[in-house]
Amino acid sequence: MITKVDVADAAARIAGRFRRTPLAAIEPGGLFGATWLKCEYMQHTGSFKARGALNRVLAAQQAGELxxxxxVVAASGGNAGLAVAYAARACGVPATIFVPSTAPAFKVDKLRGLGARVEQHGTEYAMAYEAAVKHAADTGAAYCHAYDQAEMVAGAGTIGLELLADIPGGFDTVLVAVGGGGLMGGVATALAGHARVVGVEPELAPSLHAALAAGHPVDVAVSGVAADSLGARRVGDIGYAVAVRDGVRSVLVSDDDIIAARRTLWTDRRIVLEHGAATALAALTSGAYRPTADERIVVIACGANTTPTDL
Incomplete structure (x- = not known):
C-alpha cells in the first residue's frame, strides 16, 4: 500500500528529472466525452514509466541499496524496461533488462540504444520476471519491478498531482489503462478525495477485473493487441490494495474497441499511441464507460512506443 505522502516524496525526489507533460483541453463532449487528455506519451522514453523508474533508482541510491x-535489473515487455534503462543511465549505473521473446523489436532496439544489456527469456512477461528476479539474487542488482513496487507506483502517482495543479476548477473522473496496476494505484492514491479513478482493461488481459471479482489477485490468461504493455498475468498487490481502498472500478474493452480508439486519436488529433495507451480512451469510444452529461473526464494517454504502420 502507498499513501499520499509517498507520492509527495516521489515528486520531490524526481523534481527536475522528468517532463511535466501537457494537458490537452478538449471541447465539452468532444472526443466521445473526454474533457482533457493528459499527454503522458510525451514523457521521457515515451511512457509514464519514467517517473516511477527515476523514483526507484534514486531512492535505491539514497538508501545505499544500489x-x-x-x-539495476528489471523485467519488462518494453515500456518499464525502457524507463529503467533511462533512469539507470541518468543516474550513472548499468541496467540489465529481461524481456520476453514477444517484445516488439523496436522496443528492444531502443533498450539497447539506452545502453542496457538486454536478455530475452520466455514468451510472457511472467517468464522474463522470474529470470530477472534470479539475476537480482545472483548478482545483487537492485530489482526494479515493472508495477508492484512502492517507489514505482508512487512515481506514477505524480501524474495525479499535476492534474490537481493544472485543473484548478476540478474534474470528476480519470480513465486509466490497467495492466499490472501501477499507474492506476499511483493516480488513485494521489486523487483520493478529489476525483474517482476508473481502470480500463482489455477483455483478453483482465487482471484487475478478475481480482476484484475474486476478492484477491488471481492469475489470468493474457493475449490480444495490448498484451505487450498491459499483459501482466496478475494485478500487483499494491494496485489491488489501492483499488479496494479507494473504490476503483474496472471496465473491459475488446481488441476491436482498442484498435478503433487508437485510430480515432490519429484521425481526430494526429496522435499515435500504442494499443495499451489507447485502451483508456476505448472505454469512451466503445460505450463501456458512459459519462453523465456534465461529467468532467480526464483520459491519461500513457504511452506511445509503437509503430504507426498499422494505423
Whole structure:
C-alpha cells in the first residue's frame, strides 16, 4: 500500500528529472466525452514509466541499496524496461533488462540504444520476471519491478498531482489503462478525495477485473493487441490494495474497441499511441464507460512506443 505522502516524496525526489507533460483541453463532449487528455506519451522514453523508474533508482541510491558496479535489473515487455534503462543511465549505473521473446523489436532496439544489456527469456512477461528476479539474487542488482513496487507506483502517482495543479476548477473522473496496476494505484492514491479513478482493461488481459471479482489477485490468461504493455498475468498487490481502498472500478474493452480508439486519436488529433495507451480512451469510444452529461473526464494517454504502420 502507498499513501499520499509517498507520492509527495516521489515528486520531490524526481523534481527536475522528468517532463511535466501537457494537458490537452478538449471541447465539452468532444472526443466521445473526454474533457482533457493528459499527454503522458510525451514523457521521457515515451511512457509514464519514467517517473516511477527515476523514483526507484534514486531512492535505491539514497538508501545505499544500489551497488554502482552491478546496477539495476528489471523485467519488462518494453515500456518499464525502457524507463529503467533511462533512469539507470541518468543516474550513472548499468541496467540489465529481461524481456520476453514477444517484445516488439523496436522496443528492444531502443533498450539497447539506452545502453542496457538486454536478455530475452520466455514468451510472457511472467517468464522474463522470474529470470530477472534470479539475476537480482545472483548478482545483487537492485530489482526494479515493472508495477508492484512502492517507489514505482508512487512515481506514477505524480501524474495525479499535476492534474490537481493544472485543473484548478476540478474534474470528476480519470480513465486509466490497467495492466499490472501501477499507474492506476499511483493516480488513485494521489486523487483520493478529489476525483474517482476508473481502470480500463482489455477483455483478453483482465487482471484487475478478475481480482476484484475474486476478492484477491488471481492469475489470468493474457493475449490480444495490448498484451505487450498491459499483459501482466496478475494485478500487483499494491494496485489491488489501492483499488479496494479507494473504490476503483474496472471496465473491459475488446481488441476491436482498442484498435478503433487508437485510430480515432490519429484521425481526430494526429496522435499515435500504442494499443495499451489507447485502451483508456476505448472505454469512451466503445460505450463501456458512459459519462453523465456534465461529467468532467480526464483520459491519461500513457504511452506511445509503437509503430504507426498499422494505423
Amino acid at each position: 551497488d554502482p558496479a552491478v546496477g
